[in-house]
Amino acid sequence: MAMSGILKKIGEPSYTLLEYVVLITLMMYVLTPLLWLLETSVNTDPVPYLSIPKGITIDHFIAVLTNRPITGGYAAHPVYMTRWIVNSLIISGTTMIIVIILAVLASYSLSRLRFRGKNLLMTLILLSGFMPRMAMILPLFQLCRTLGLVDNLIGVAIVVASGTLPTQIWILKGFFDQLPRDLEEQAWICGCDRVSAVFRIILPNVGPGLAVVAFMSFLSGWGAFTIPLILIRREYLFPISLGIASVFIHNPGEIGLVVDYGPTCALAVLYAIPSIALYILLRERLMEIRLARLEVR
Amino acid sequence: MVEITLENLTKYFGSVKALDNLNLKIHDKELMVLLGPSGCGKTTTLRIIAGLEKATSGHLYFGNKLMDKVPVRERNVSMVFQSYALFPHMKVFDNIAFPLVIAKYPKDEIKKRVKEIAEILRIDDLLDRKPHQLSGGQQQRVALGRALIRKPTVLLLDEPLANLDAKLRVEMRSEIKRLQRSFESTAIYVTHDQVEAMSIADRIAVLKDGQLQQVGTPDELYHHPDNIFVAGFIGTPSMNLLDCSFDEEKGILDFGSFTLDVPENIKPLLKGYSEVIVGIRARDLQVSKEKMPDSIPLEVYTIEPLGEETIIILSSENVRIRVVTHVEFKADIGEKVWVSFDLNRMHIFDKKTEKAIL
Numbered sequence: 001m002a003m004s005g006i007l008k009k010i011g012e013p014s015y016t017l018l019e020y021v022v023l024i025t026l027m028m029y030v031l032t033p034l035l036w037l038l039e040t041s042v043n044t045d046p047v048p049y050l051s052i053p054k055g056i057t058i059d060h061f062i063a064v065l066t067n068r069p070i071t072g073g074y075a076a077h078p079v080y081m082t083r084w085i086v087n088s089l090i091i092s093g094t095t096m097i098i099v100i101i102l103a104v105l106a107s108y109s110l111s112r113l114r115f116r117g118k119n120l121l122m123t124l125i126l127l128s129g130f131m132p133r134m135a136m137i138l139p140l141f142q143l144c145r146t147l148g149l150v151d152n153l154i155g156v157a158i159v160v161a162s163g164t165l166p167t168q169i170w171i172l173k174g175f176f177d178q179l180p181r182d183l184e185e186q187a188w189i190c191g192c193d194r195v196s197a198v199f200r201i202i203l204p205n206v207g208p209g210l211a212v213v214a215f216m217s218f219l220s221g222w223g224a225f226t227i228p229l230i231l232i233r234r235e236y237l238f239p240i241s242l243g244i245a246s247v248f249i250h251n252p253g254e255i256g257l258v259v260d261y262g263p264t265c266a267l268a269v270l271y272a273i274p275s276i277a278l279y280i281l282l283r284e285r286l287m288e289i290r291l292a293r294l295e296v297r
Numbered sequence: 298m299v300e301i302t303l304e305n306l307t308k309y310f311g312s313v314k315a316l317d318n319l320n321l322k323i324h325d326k327e328l329m330v331l332l333g334p335s336g337c338g339k340t341t342t343l344r345i346i347a348g349l350e351k352a353t354s355g356h357l358y359f360g361n362k363l364m365d366k367v368p369v370r371e372r373n374v375s376m377v378f379q380s381y382a383l384f385p386h387m388k389v390f391d392n393i394a395f396p397l398v399i400a401k402y403p404k405d406e407i408k409k410r411v412k413e414i415a416e417i418l419r420i421d422d423l424l425d426r427k428p429h430q431l432s433g434g435q436q437q438r439v440a441l442g443r444a445l446i447r448k449p450t451v452l453l454l455d456e457p458l459a460n461l462d463a464k465l466r467v468e469m470r471s472e473i474k475r476l477q478r479s480f481e482s483t484a485i486y487v488t489h490d491q492v493e494a495m496s497i498a499d500r501i502a503v504l505k506d507g508q509l510q511q512v513g514t515p516d517e518l519y520h521h522p523d524n525i526f527v528a529g530f531i532g533t534p535s536m537n538l539l540d541c542s543f544d545e546e547k548g549i550l551d552f553g554s555f556t557l558d559v560p561e562n563i564k565p566l567l568k569g570y571s572e573v574i575v576g577i578r579a580r581d582l583q584v585s586k587e588k589m590p591d592s593i594p595l596e597v598y599t600i601e602p603l604g605e606e607t608i609i610i611l612s613s614e615n616v617r618i619r620v621v622t623h624v625e626f627k628a629d630i631g632e633k634v635w636v637s638f639d640l641n642r643m644h645i646f647d648k649k650t651e652k653a654i655l
Contacts, residue, residue: 182382185349188369189376190443191399204386 034272041269046262060266080236081267084243087153088271091228091239092221094157095164099217100210102161103168108198110169111176112184129166133159134226144231151233159227164220168213175209176202211282219275240271299359299450299483300325301346306355308341308507315341317507319355328477328484330494332530333504339487342504343453346485348372359450375444375482376453379460381436383428383443389415390424393442400447414442417476434465441473445480452482458493470497491531495519503527525651528576528644534608537582537618539575540648543567550575554614555593560640566655567645573654576644579619583637584609584626592637597628611636 040046044055064081109115110122133140140159141150149155179202187197203210225241232238238246247264301323308316316338323329331339344350345357348369357364364372375396383392390411391398397407415421418438428436437457444452457473458466474497477484488494494501495515503510503518503526511523515531522528528536541552548564549556550573559567567573585592595611595618602624609628611618620636628634645655 180380180382182378182380183384185347185369186376186378186382186384187395188349189347189374190396190447191370193368193370196399201384205384207386 037265037268037272040261041265043262046260046265060262061270063263064266064270080238081243081263083236084238084240084267085270087237088222088239088241089274090153091157091160091224092218092274094154095161095221095224096214096218098157098161099165099168099220100213102165103172103213103217104198104203104210106165106169107173107176108202111173112181125166125169129170133163137226137230141230150231151237152231153237153239156224156228156231156239157221159231160221160224161217163227164217168217171216172206172209172213175206179205215278215282218278222271222274240267244268244271298325298481301451301483301485302356302358303342303346304356304358306342306345306352306357308338308345308350309353315507316345316352319504319507319509321502321509321512323483323485324500326481326483328474328486328497328499330486330488330498330501331504332488332491332494332501333510334530335489336506337504338507339489339504340455341507343376343455343485343487346451347374347376347453372451373447373449374451374453375447375449376455377437377440377444377457379456381428381440381460383436383439385428387427388424389420389426389428389431389439392428392439393424393446395443396447410446411442414446418442433461434469437461437469441476445476445482448480449482452477452480452484454484454486456488457486458488466493473497492533495531503530521653522576522644523653525574525576525646528646528653532578534579534619534621536576536578536644538646539577539616539618541573541575543570543573545571552616554616557593557638557640558591563640563645563655570647570654572648574646574648574651576646577638577642579608579621581639581642582618582620583639584611584620584622585635585637586628588635589637592635594633595636597630597632597634599630600628609634 036050039050039053041060042056042058043051043053044057044059045053046060064085066082106125110118110125144150144152144155144159147155149158183201183205184197187201188194192200223241224239225245228239228242232242235243235246244264244267247260303319303321303323306316306319307314319338319342321329321342331342333339341350345352348364348367352365359372384395387395393411393414394407397410402410411424412421415424418441420435420438420442423431423435423439428439431439437460440457444454454473458469461469470493473486486494486497495518498515500512500514501518502512505526511518511527513521518527518531522531522536525538529538539552541550543549543559544551545568548559550559552575583589583592588594593613595613595616598610598612598617601608601610605624606621607624607626609620609622609626611620611634618636643655644653646653
């Protein structure tokens with residue numbers, strides 16, 4: 001058996017090898033920048049190119065998290081890195097809360113209620129989801145200025161949420177649509193009113209859908225760049241995305257100083273963590289989505 | 298525990314008429330079956346009674362109380378859906394307890410009553426399971442438990458046995474009847490299966506195209522169908538319905554390939570009719586290999602042995618007749634046999650109005 005297996009392997013052109021080559025190339029393509037980043041963030045002597053670290057340290061992380069002035073650093077501007085992390089958390093958390101509340105209300109109504117102009121409304125929501133935010137940035141900016149939402153983290157969250165909301169409504173509506181109406185009607189018969197039926201029966205059964213919406217809306221706030229770029233002026237109100245960019249943009253060249261690669265990369269690594277953590281946290285729920293789709297009769 | 302009155306109920310879905318001026322009284326503690334083919338409006342009727350659907354016109358009363366505008370949750374009705382609609386995220390215990398939890402019963406009371414009902418339904422060892430861990434029959438029992446725990450005024454059952462296998466179906470239908478009796482609820486049971494309807498019902502309301510065809514006990518419907526539809530729908534095998542014309546002068550019914558003399562007592566009833574339909578049940582026909590008095594010759598078309606008895610389908614030109622005979626009667630396809638009609642057990646319908654004359 002073993003022998004014939006080997007012979008067979010020799011006889012056939014080895015696709016397995018080819019598969020590995022392709023896979024490894026792909027992985028290098030995706031992972032190299034990440035590795036590079038990770039390496040620089042723990043290097044005792046961080047440099048802007050891929051190098052073999054002379055020593056390993058977590059000093060850069062401590063520097064970021066404690067806002068400590070960097071020893072031997074050259075940063076000319078005050079470092080607000082800890083503040084930036086908090087800012088990012090505020091923006092994404094608020095975005096997530098706004099999106100979940102509004103998406104639940106909207107998608108439930110679109111899924112269950114009958115009203116005039118529903119199809120038109122749904123088309124409009126879909127279209128507004130396709131629209132790039134930047135196309136509307138002038139009116140958005142003016143609106144925010146009038147409402148006092150410039151240099152305001154909540155303001156950023158509101159604008160970011162409005163951008164991701166249409167997509168999330170459609171996703172969640174899909175989950176509501178899949179849930180048999182019988183369940184809800186049974187809840188009414190058992191004595192629930194519409195609202196308590198939603199909370200007791202519907203929402204617990206669209207858990208995976210809520211997880212997806214939470215995940216995606218958090219990430220849309222976490223990764224936001226252009227909206228804060230336009231709405232936030234003060235450096236201490238920057239989210240991480242703007243912060244990292246600012247380090248690269250106005251340190252070197254301008255006044256001839258050098259970038260503090262260590263802390264900056266440490267910040268970048270920290271920036272990547274919540275997405276991964278959230279994924280791991282919600283992984284089971286996210287996996288259920290496929291099951292939920294399969295259960296449709 | 299209440300009498301239900303449907304008064305001129307009409308329901309449109311868009312331009313489709315689902316219910317057409319339905320009038321029906323369901324007595325206190327009665328088990329009424331709504332029977333009819335799919336799309337006849339029986340489920341719509343049930344949903345209007347539950348409050349899940351609003352009638353386009355007409356009224357619904359529980360006792361003397363007008364229910365048209367009473368919201369679902371205040372009607373004290375229970376309903377078992379065809380899908381059972383068990384809450385997937387709750388354990389069996391919580392599913393059954395749900396109506397009491399919503400009604401804010403004290404915890405001890407809830408526990409006690411869930412236990413009681415679970416014992417009656419023989420699911421007391423399943424209380425910690427989730428619905429997806431149960432078999433169809435068990436899910437059905439849980440759904441029943443949840444429906445009964447509140448001691449509802451009205452119990453609504455929408456094809457509750459449709460998703461069970463044949464054996465379990467027979468078992469559960471006697472169980473449901475027993476439970477309904479002991480809980481003294483007024484029950485409305487929807488089905489398209491006439492055997493199920495006959496076996497479970499106190500009275501049956503037959504519906505077709507949103508119109509009420511006939512209401513009566515299983516017996517009445519079987520022996521005295523009001524029209525051709527009920528005659529053909531109730532009973533297995535279904536009634537033979539034969540086109541013929543009545544010749545008043547000769548006093549005969551002319552079936553084309555054969556004729557039958559009309560008994561004297563029936564003649565005056567047929568006065569004035571020419572085109573009629575004769576209905577006769579397969580069990581009211583006698584088949585024999587020899588000529589009997591008043592018998593007609595027919596050819597054997599197919600034979601379906603069923604164990605105890607055999608269904609033989611006979612044919613003659615344009616006529617096809619089902620006969621139930623004892624299993625010992627053997628015949629070959631194509632063989633000529635003699636059939637005699639028990640004319641006193643015959644039904645006669647007007648072909649135009651499809652209503653029963655006799």
